[in-house]
Amino acid sequence: MEKTERRAYAKINLGLDVLRRRENGYHDVKMVMQTVGIYDELTFEKIKEGIIVTTDKEELPTDKGNLIYRAAELLTEKYQIREGIRISLKKNIPIAAGMAGGSTDAAAVFHGMNTLFNLHMDEKTMREEGVKIGADVPYCIMGGTALSEGIGEVLTALPAPPKAVLCIAKPDINVSTKFVYENLHIETVKDHPDIDGMVQAIREGDLRGITDRMANVLETVTVKEYPIIQEIKKKMLESGAENALMSGSGPTVFGVFTEEAGASEAMERIRKEKLAQQVFVTEFVNM
Template identity: 65%
Template sequence: MNQVTRKAYAKINLGLDVLRRRPDGYHEVRMVMQTVGIFDTLTFRKRAGKEPLPDILLSVDKEELSGDESNLIYRAAKLVMETYGVKEGVDISLNKNIPIAAGMAGGSSDAAAAFHGLNELFELSMSLEDMQKMGVKIGADVPYCIVGGTALSEGIGEILTPIAAPPEAYLLIVKPDIDVSTKYVYENLHADTLSEHPDIDGMVEALQEGSLRGITERMGNVLETVTIKKYPVIHQIKEAMVMQGAENALMSGSGPTVFGIYRERERAQEAYKAVEKMGLAKQIYVTEFV
């Protein structure tokens, strides 16, 4: 096998709670993670000789992304190749579709696809657990992205419990034309002073029951307390979605992406047109849970 192609799916947080800041600087979280039908495509090709080229050549199709060691794909590939003593070089190309710096784990999902892609390309026989143990060294969301689906995420994001998938619904996903620093959001979150926390246990129960109403009623994200204060457009988008028939709307991750959940595709598509007409964002998608 000389070439492998993998899809890297975006995620949203149906619920996101931060319990405390740990002594090591990381934050203790409880989140309900869910993959959605927006994805990047990565292609991996073997290259026989390393010289005079580097072991890993990463090409990207977006100017704002780099193909060097600052890219999580590169770091994941390097970790795999060094750990397993891969002697051949690899060319990796990324076709980017997930919004960048959006709170949708696009970089983490790409890194997860790199673990899967190189595992298949070089026949390394890595288990999911093997990949997750390496993945947490790359980023806290990577272990989840390696498995995807619906999961309760705890610890710093590395403790994962699969849970029931949500019932069929349609999503309007909107990324306003701003970039949010995850570091800034967490540094300005004071978890010990939060007056409200999302009902994560109730969310898990609603998922087990297959109750869309139970899910949407419990949607919450404590990071909104920081991000919305700095970027009011996020609140505007949430309000617009609800006015256009969303069961509920929420910011994903540290933002700025907002998603609304709709029972009918037609309502989601009408909301798409309304949000576009309001000029609140250019990156707008209608999709589903994966």
């Protein structure tokens, strides 16, 4: 095989709690992660030597500043791959959005190079290597619905949630994950998400039980800094969302709807009021 293609799906956090800050600066988290139907497209081609990354977005780096490059470099060195690789990225997931866009692209590299070079990695091996690239990479390698603990690398697969329609909106701002975590004073947070309750609701197939427990402690930092996030949440709720939440460290907001009409109405209202131009109607995706 000389060429292969791979989709890299975005994620949202149905619930996100931060438990404590480690001495090394990482945070212990407890989250419910969910793949959604927005994806980047990656093409992998063998070349004589080296690693070449190309993208259709000028603002993205194509060197070691890109997780795609770093994942390819890691695998090339670990498996002593003598040939080179060209990786072409078509970017559809919003950038710096709290949707693991970079991590899911890196995860696709593990899958793509595993196929292209017959590396015979199982998922456990890919996840163990993936965490060296980033905390979200092991989940993105796995995909679907999962409870995520530790720094994000301790994963428990969960059943798919009930069918729902999502409106996802990324306002025209970029949020630094580093800034959000540095300004999160977890000892002052009084309300923590009921992650265990949400996991139980997922196991029971109870959509309302899931949406009633949607919460994200990082909103305490990001919403205060960027009030537009709260405005988008409000529009989604007014359009009939069961609930709406910021994903990850933001600024992307998603609303969970039982009917496509409500999600489409929210998308139109958000665009019309110029709260966000990158707005999608999609659904949960389970691998």
